[in-house]
Amino acid sequence: MATIFDIAKKAGVSITTVSRALNGYSDVNENTRQMIVAIAEDLKYYPNAAARNLQGKKTNTIAFAPRLNDHLEAEPFFKEFTGVLALASFKHDLSLLVTLVSQNRNIEEVYRELAGTGRVDGIILADIRPSDERIALLQSLKTPFVAFGRTQDYQRMKYPFVDVDGKAGVMKVIEHLYKNGHRRIAYMGESFTLTYALDRYDGYRQGLKDFGLVEDPRLVGSNLQNEASVSAAVKQMLALPAEERPTAMVAGNDYLALHLLEVLPGLGFSIGKEPGQIAVTGFDDLPFASFLQPALTTLRQPIVATCTVLLDLLTALIKNQSEPVSFSEPDPGLTLIGPNQVLLQPELIVRASA
């Protein structure tokens, strides 16, 4: 690999001049520059990223460092999200460093290593919990970062994030179901360790309240993560006396909804919006949702918009523009709920299942 020294020798100038020529400084003669550039091309010179970094230059790389969930229920969403984020980064001319963080590993260590040691210019967090140590850590490290999701104390902590309004989303679902005549609506929830899961459940409770329904604990499943647990929860609910059974089931994500579609027919229940059928809804609108049988009524998570805004925020922070930025893809469902704190609305996609 050719270095700046090789070029300097060949050109008969100092390495300073080579560096400045290549970086477009004005204090080098145009002829000299052209000669240097020609030699650099000839030698196939490309600057060593590590050396450049060590000088505190930008890496043009951002990290995506989600905490890995033990249950891989969220894996399809992870793949979708990562893919979209990679494409979005590409549009900003950034590389994406994907570093998964295992649960049991020392969280602080991982993020300090990412933040403080010149590997990346900024970090995107995901899988935020109601109370998440990582926020304060990254703030103290003064690394540009944006979270996908928020903690409970987001107002006080004033960190930048993008979140999808799961609560409002599920409330829309409840409204939809209520208007279709449903009065006994069950909630099939995932593990409640992450904020978004709680948020969606919150939407369920608020939705019921708004329509004067009371929450029946027997109609709430939690910590569901695979077909077995869904099946168990469903059986319990459907063992209730006919008039106490749910007529609709709101799932915390598309995968749980998918399991419902698999389990219910086996128990002799039909799924759909007709009277006598059980209505089922999901959350995310993953690519398979529209192909399910019946097609799944769900909330579409605006993944592309999310990634776009995440990157808009992060690149602004990296450039040290602490002021709120304007977004490259302004969205009707976008609200600024604080400085650099963005809330996006999921879209209710009504299909055949509810």
Added chain:
Amino acid sequence: MATIFDIAKKAGVSITTVSRALNGYSDVNENTRQMIVAIAEDLKYYPNAAARNLQGKKTNTIAFAPRLNDHLEAEPFFKEFTGVLALASFKHDLSLLVTLVSQNRNIEEVYRELAGTGRVDGIILADIRPSDERIALLQSLKTPFVAFGRTQDYQRMKYPFVDVDGKAGVMKVIEHLYKNGHRRIAYMGESFTLTYALDRYDGYRQGLKDFGLVEDPRLVGSNLQNEASVSAAVKQMLALPAEERPTAMVAGNDYLALHLLEVLPGLGFSIGKEPGQIAVTGFDDLPFASFLQPALTTLRQPIVATCTVLLDLLTALIKNQSEPVSFSEPDPGLTLIGPNQVLLQPELIVRASA
């Protein structure tokens, strides 16, 4: 950020000793080491990655640098693949640097930058073409790399790769169709710039030949990439006299098959394996394939096995074990067709559509 100097000062030793203590060398007293480790923890010291790199140390990072396709037909596969690769890298304790390479950008530049400048320990290529400049380039740079897919001259070039045997796969499909009575089988192909696409088409031709069928150019679509082009091709084929029409359509990937499922009913044709219906097959077995209506008969691409083997090969190369390695997930469908050249068999998944 604390540096090695801060620790040295506090401990009253030289930076050499700090470095060696932290890196587990034997020439430092156990008491000294413990003191140094304690101070390091206290100061929340984490070594600067750039500095370490500059010394030629490993980065524990590998790059995934696919060439971006202009048509995004392959996008769902890209997402799936990237996600699985990230998870696989995680299991090897590696970070994954995703760098998309745009078509029009100077290819050489990108890969030289990745390879020569200490950002990553190795590279995974994808979207290989029959003749692909990148292979020779990376070989000349002496960077560890593995390709997903192969060039035409893979025997001569002797570079490591993992490929899925698209030719054998499609041949299996043809056999399946033939045995179900089909004699007029159409092929709906994507753009043929990438090797795998040609390979699949090759399987189609060979399959026909094996069963004594002759290829009818009117039954071959190429360069299909969206619903419109699929629709046009289909209409042309179905405008043929009844006895010359295809009774089965083999698509080059699941997305094209999906388009077929959308287009055919609108033209008054039913899809399935019954006489009178048109049989449709895909390739990839993306997550949605089983949910299509009718469920798609397709070839399952072993993405997890592919990524596992890619990483087995790459980590071995990084460790300088040029010898073929043993694979952590030995697969029945795995063949070693050359040193470090692995071929995996796709699995025929028969569902309702054919």
Added chain:
DNA sequence: AATTATACCCAAAACGTTTTGGTTGTCAAG
């Protein structure tokens, strides 16, 4: 008592850049 071995430590070089704080020479203005 002199030599050798061993344990422990360190100064300086090296990695390849960018940045700092100059110097030198030329030309125009005074």
Added chain:
DNA sequence: CTTGACAACCAAAACGTTTTGGGTATAATT
């Protein structure tokens, strides 16, 4: 003829590690 401005260049420091090639005690061996 002097001064100042400007263009063009450069030596050295800096970034934070690891590695090289030692050194200096102390203990063990002759």
